[in-house]
Amino acid sequence: MALRELLGEGAPLSASSLQRLKEKWQGEYEQWKGTAIEEKEWAYLWADGIYVKAGIGKEKAALLVVIGVQKDGQKRFLALEPGYRESKESWALVLRQLKTRGIKSARLFVGDGHLGLWAAVGEVYPPAQEQLCWNHKMLNVIDAVSHKEQADVRKLLTAMMYAESREEALKERKIFEQAFRHNPKAVKTVVENWERLTTYYNFPSEHWKHLRTSNVVESPFSRVRLRTTASRRFKSQINATCLIWKTLMIAEMSFRKLNAPHLEEKVAEGKKYDNGKEVRVAA
Secondary structure, three states: OHHHHHHOOOOOOOHHHHHHHHHHHHHHHHHHHHOOOOOOEEEEEEEEEEOOOOOOOOOOEEEEEEEEEOOOOOEEEEEEEEEEOOOHHHHHHHHHHHHHHOOOEEEEEEEOOOOOHHHHHHHHOOOOEEEEOHHHHHHHHHHOOOHHHHHHHHHHHHHHHOOOOHHHHHHHHHHHHHHOOOOHHHHHHHHOOHHHHOHHHHOOHHHHHHHOOOHHHHHHHHHHHOOHHHHOOOOOHHHHHHHHHHHHHHHHOOOOOOOOOHHHHHHHOOOOEEOOEEOOOOO
């Protein structure tokens, strides 16, 4: 099914043609991984480790994915490597490869709170700020409360997440703390991560919808997951990875641009923002 979508219904799928395709895609994938990246300063990079249940290894191996946004506002895949989601070493290898290919700086990384990513970011891109994915954190908090409390928790967390300023978000957090003071675990999950949950207030408000979550990575993988039953037939890790990469390259062509793309270059250049507004330096 995956191959039919990529090649068309009338394409020949004999054993020999499949072998030629796998070799061709592997060559394209290896070339893509080594291609120099022209833009040196990047505003935003989204990173996540995605489990696709294909032939990419054992012991909870995942595909480590990085997506960035160019100065014209177009999002693009920058890295796709098999690895271990919680491993600093796996993520450090991915990030060092990006640096070698040309990405010298990034203003903000967006990702899940439990990734080995953050230790690697601190080592490879130490000046970068960190934004934890609200969707992942919301699931963590919901797991810590009773079933009958989950709707209330979701409502309170959503109010925090969409607050118009850092100060308003803190007010919403205080309401949550009071409402769930009987559940220290749920409250701690939010409070101890607060600074990294609200980093997006340091960037243009037009971009907040893109920065609150790692949906930028999750969304294109919904297409891949529909086809991982077919890719399980690949016994080799590289064959499965190449098929998934090829599918994602097609998905990339339909990516929507970042809102207010003209602000992306300002962010990449290091302009400062507070509560979504540019900080003007007095002459």
